[in-house]
């Protein structure tokens with residue numbers, strides 16, 4: 001194919017040959033950096049909880065694109081809001097407000113109650129970076145001395161950028177990128193003595209996921225969360241909740257903190273807020289938010305009008321369709337079915353755990369990759385958080401019929417493994 005100056009473009013010629021999943025997969029391996037262990041299936045389209053590959057096969061999605069599609073893929077409400085917005089204005093620049101940005105910020109404040117101000121970013125990690133900066137600035141100004149330490153938890157995951165990675169207490173994710181940022185300490189989840197011995201007079205914030213997602217679906221105890229909040233109040237430490245994965249109905253309430261009976265000082269959300277569009281947000285109260293003044297923080301694309309319009313559609317969809325209720329109901333059903341399998345295959349299954357529709361099955365042997373491969377062959381899209389653990393994170397619009405297909409698949413598949421995990 002010739003371009004406008006008459007040169008033959010190598011890339012265009014190559015892409016014109018791409019016809020099916022196999023071709024795209026091979027070209028992908030050639031041209032994209034090798035940061036993910038990619039599956040050989042390539043999806044051409046998707047609707048709600050279903051995906052179709054280039055060969056026309058239909059799959060059920062139990063991953064929601066890493067938790068970004070709680071309202072389902074290509075949700076009609078999101079598509080229609082996007083179409084309307086992109087034909088008007090996409091990126092007015094952050095020197096100006098945009099209508100969708102203001103609408104979305106207002107909705108997030110009214111839905112959380114504690115939230116009085118919002119900062120929009122493009123992604124989860126970028127929003128975490130902003131939350132770290134906000135907490136450090138607030139504390140250092142208030143105490144008129146360096147008060148910059150952030151305490152997070154072992155097995156947490158807060159993102160891949162340097163601030164977020166410094167808070168991500170997983171050696172395998174951090175070790176090749178040292179030195180990390182100074183001022184990060186780690187404690188053991190659900191162990192109040194561990195956190196008490198880690199905070200000091202330099203601690204400005206504790207950063208926690210209500211349910212650790214990438215770290216293996218580890219649920220924070222309710223009592224521990226309350227004790228943590230009391231400790232924060234006693235020592236004037238900010239409690240930052242990372243609800244990037246747990247937010248928007250995932251755990252059976254709109255935000256996971258609602259079931260913990262505590263209020264965060266700062267909350268970070270992203271993933272499903274955009275219904276598939278990139279967005280992140282920091283939500284905080286009036287006093288803490290004041291630390292961000294013009295020139296202290298920013299993001300060119302943060303709060304892009306199209307992503308915010310999608311966000312408004314997502315939140316309205318939740319309300320109209322009572323999606324949180326479905327998440328709760330189907331979550332209880334899936335957990336019950338997984339528990340039956342845990343009992344039936346006690347030789348193989350170590351534990352089933354989670355909250356709402358954020359569930360995991362941990363095995364005694366490293367069988368997760370094999371199960372994912374077999375899942376794809378059976379048109380089920382699954383995801384693992386370790387070689388031992390499969391995570392279930394379906395779009396919240398999923399129904400019992402789809403769940404039954406997953407359970408039947410797991411039952412059949414586990415039957416085929418011996419107690420050493422050999423198929």
Ligand SMILES: Cc1ncc(COP(=O)(O)O)c(C=O)c1O
Pocket residue numbers: 066123124125126128157158159160209213214242243244245246270271
């Ligand atoms: C709890 C949590 N925090 C932060 C992030 C980082 O978000 P992003 O990938 O949008 O940067 C993730 C992503 O998986 C996450 O699950």
